[in-house]
Amino acid sequence: MNSQNQKNEINRRRFLQSGVKLAAAGIYLGMFGMPNLFGNVIMDKGAANIPDVKLNNGVKMPMLGFGTYGLRGEVCQQSVADAISVGYRLIDTAKVYGNEEAVGKAIKQSGIDRKQLFVTSKLWVDDAGYENAKKGFEETLTKLGLEYLDLYLIHRPRGDVKGSWKAMEELYAAGKIRAIGISNFDSEQLADLLSYAQVKPVVNQIETHAYFQQGNSYNLLKKHNVQMEAWAPFAEGRNGLFTDEVFAQIAKKYNKTIAQVNLRWHYQRGIVAIPRSSQKAHIVENLNIFDFKLNHEDISAIEKLDLNKTQFPEWS
Template identity: 85%
Template sequence: MNNQNQKNEINRRRFLQSTAAAGIYLGLFGMPNLFGNEIMDNNAKEITNVKLNNSVKMPILGFGTYGLRGEVCQQSVADALSVGYRLIDTAKIYGNEEAVGKGIKQSGINRKELFVTSKLWVDDAGYENAKKGFEETLTKLGLDYLDLYLIHRPRGDVKGSWKAMEELYKAGKIRAIGISNFDSNQLADLLSYAQVKPVINQIETHAYFQQGDAYNLLKKHNIQMEAWAPFAEGRNELFTNEVFTQIAKKHSKTVAQVNLRWHYQLGIVAIPRSSQKAHIVENLGIFDFKLDSGDMKAIEKLDLNKTQFPEWS
């Protein structure tokens, strides 16, 4: 963990200690603003599912693994699954697919209960390369199929990659296919030739970069929005932001929970990451309270309308 991430974790931990701890009661208060057809309430004991445009059900809250490696990654995945997560997100470029696979195996959870996502990296773009890259991912994860496979970035031969993914989807090797980091023009280009519509666009989405235009466009096309870095990795002092701390105290919740509840009420799938089990558990505590209109408007005003990760653009 680098110094900035360490600082963010400390800030978050201090705030958690100063607010009322929330239990993991997964009741459902208030329905999110959906992208797809409906939301599936699993008897208020499990994380809510959204139904994608191909009718596949996906948890609206998952566990991200970016930056996690080796035994830490393996244990974190196993911990997440043990406390109730079922969506696990990884990618070839993260260099942790083997560790994720080991964490899944360690958990002992039935494969059919899981929703596993990975992503095709730029080096594997193109028809033949994409098929090879997919098989390598499956092998590293130790799985027979993926629930969701994304083109990680719109680089190289996207058309060839998509054709390969469509074939793998039709063959039953992938339950759903989608994209990541596509802007409106890149999405329009893909839709011009796609035989299978993407179910998701996974993009940077958090309070400081709310992606209003992308949100509306994806809703128009019935493509689910999914947020990477839902906490902006703590950048711009998100965990000590006064607006968030006041809203958190009002609801006896933490800043992290308020942020994830904001995503939930907008119908955005979020995949927070942590190597700390306490935080992994904390992130589940978003289903027993509701942000009111004043809370939502206050958070809306925090939008800087620009990426907090210029180095990744």
């Protein structure tokens, strides 16, 4: 961990309540501004009582999940196992992360019924095209040790997207994938996909956080009933997010952490978020966002933080 990341972690912990509450203590679910922006949010009886959103094909997806970007090997396996043990049911991975095998081992280690999990992976650019996409998907299933995926995404709109989507539609029709979607598609790329897709994507997983709120994509995805999902919901601490005075004041008001305020903000926008951490205390902390509600003043203050530009130019 570099010095900047260490600083981010230290400042995040500054607002962490002494004696982290177990995520399952969020017993007030459903009482605090349940979003209905992209679909019907449904209460589930999962270990952490994380609400689900109903996707445009009827499949239910947890509103809060666990991301694995940057986690490898034993650290990844333990982090995913910890996440499942405290109540996460949505687990997000990708071929290019190089950790599908570790994620699969963690799922097996958890001993949980496969049907209780919502597992997402992604097709990388190298596997674009009809035949390659089918092979890439089978490799992903093998590495994960699963018989099906809950959600499979085209990771980036590169190469033969049309061929990839056709392959994914066939895998979906065959029951190998419960839902198919996209990641990092802009408005024009989404429009192009919709022009030939026989199956509408259920999700677009994109960069969105307080400093890049993606208003245009937000409205467009709502219009097409495609669920918006945030990768890097904390912007990986960039632009000083974990020391931002606006978030610090809101966090203090609710006796919450800056991380929790950020995740609550995503939730109240109706956006699925997949925070990542290798620290169990933070994994638990990130679940405890359902017993408070940001008010209009809070939302307005956060809206003013929007820089309307990516914080990850190297990924553009």
